[in-house]
Amino acid sequence: MMKKDFFKLTAFTSKYFKFIITFTLSFCALCLFIFVITYMRVNEFFSFELLSFDNLWLFLFAFVYLLVFAFLALPFNLVAHYIFYKKKKNDFLFLSSLSSALIVFLSFLWVLNEKFDEINLHWLAFCGFIACIYLLFIGACLCFYERQNFKNFFIAVFAGLVLLVYMAILFPHHFETGFKRFLKTKGLSAKKVEIYLKDKQKFVIGELVFRDSKFAYVRFKDTLQGLNDEKNISKIVAIENISIIKDE
Structure with a gap:
């Protein structure tokens, strides 16, 4: 039974990471534009040096960071996958995914408690909203991918990227806060x-x-x-x- 669940997990994660890598690469292609209309716009400066090869490592780090967050979101997506597509909720794969999701959630609460004084609650609420949209977006795309409805899949990916740019234009200060925290870890801010x-x-x-x-x-x-x-x-x-x- 456990061996069968392992193969189920392998099949699901391969589909999951194919989509995540595609989306992450698309996001990194937009990352420069989003950085300009949020962080640079709020702080009123512009650097042409971002277009040089010397600064490509910054976008590579952004790519790696997003993959890490996508990996942390995997157990939540597995639980959602079982709720919508499976009838049994007592097998090893579902229970282990539920446990992993709980561990990730409790770890987040612990970090929140430790760093509570340093966290902007409005920014945290915005991140929570983005996370919910992110999970729903991945669920929809996986649904289209599994049904081989590639037309709707690419429409969903395009709609997600457009929504991201639209939110960056509407809420530049929230994105600016996120960029500032990211740049601080690299000594660039x-x-x-x-x-x-x-x-x-x-x-x-x-x-x-x-x-x-x-x-x-x-x-x-x-x-x-x-x-x-x-x-x-x-x-x-x-x-x-x-x-x-x-x-x-």
């Missing part, structure tokens, strides 16, 4: 950096918005000359003129 202003021959503390292979886009507050007021300044500096200050 930082909340606190020391910036050397070559024209003024002084150091200031500010925020690193983005760093490409040549330039750093920074934001800091500076006192107006002869006044006590401060103003926010956005500036492009060479990457050797910044150093990230790590939180103690």
